[in-house]
Amino acid sequence: MATVIQKNGIKSLSNGNGLVHQHHDLQDLNGYSEMVNNIETHQLTEQPVISDNQQTEEPEIDIVINNVVCSFSVRCHLNLREIALNGTNVEYRKENGMITMKLRRPYTTASIWSSGKITCTGATSELAAKVAARRFARCLQKLGFNVRFNNYRVVNVLGTCSMPFAIKINSFSERHKEADYEPELHPGVTYKLTTPKATLKIFSTGSVTVTAPSVAAVQAAIEYIFPLVYEFRKERTKEEIEALLAKKRRHSNEAEAQNNRCEIVEEEDDDAEAEAVSDKDWV
Secondary structure, eight states: OEEESSOOOOOOOOOOHHHHHHHHHHTTSTTHHHHHHHHHHHHHHHHHHHHHHHHHHSOEEEOEEEEEEEEEEOSSOOOHHHHHHHOSSEEEETTTTEEEEEETTTTEEEEEETTSEEEEEEESSHHHHHHHHHHHHHHHHHTTOOOOOEEEEEEEEEEEEEOSSEEOHHHHHHHOTTEEEOTTTOSSEEEEETTTTEEEEEOTTSEEEEEESSHHHHHHHHHHHHHHHHTTEEOOOHHHHHHHHHHHHHHHHHHHHHHHHHHHHHHHHHHHHHHSOOHHHHO
């Protein structure tokens, strides 16, 4: 997922048809037609170069969604021992009174309690989280439980991004009183927002971690904090640039692997929907 904080408002150039029609009217003038052609060609070639330079100056920030946490209820009592004996990819944690169940596609983990409450973690999008939740409910239904898919909601979303500059967090925390900076306890600045509701961790390297109730709130929080930290930007050191490039390569590889998994999930969605219980049975 990518977002451009400052969108480019430059309009595309016209195709120049009006200029071409003017050439026929100037052909009778001695020497002027060739001069006009050279001037117009020079103008049309210069303008796109200017727009390209302006576009490269616009900061583009990639927001990576690392984790989407959701919860739902199946509205029935669950026998954890029976799930542990007959279920697949499960682990019974008797000391915690819960069972953990894992899926490969999408790669998620569910915490299941005997009361019927289930928490699902590990998804990288809200769509993948809901697909995983319904598949966990389907697995329980196949074990013989009277499952009703109910009270589904996204609880928490964790996103990270890297600003195109380093940040003077000491000066930032002094200017903004709502920022909490305790270098003895944590290397980053904690900044809490009420609208949108989000908690940000801002680091001197330019890395920002956002915790919010939804993906849209994560993006809104990044767009809110960008002009605030932009005032306290500083140049990165050579070591920080190398570390950032290595991090981007790692994220690109992870995104490519995630896209491959999402393609597999999309292919299986039709089969899952056909197999899933109708809406009236999940109410």
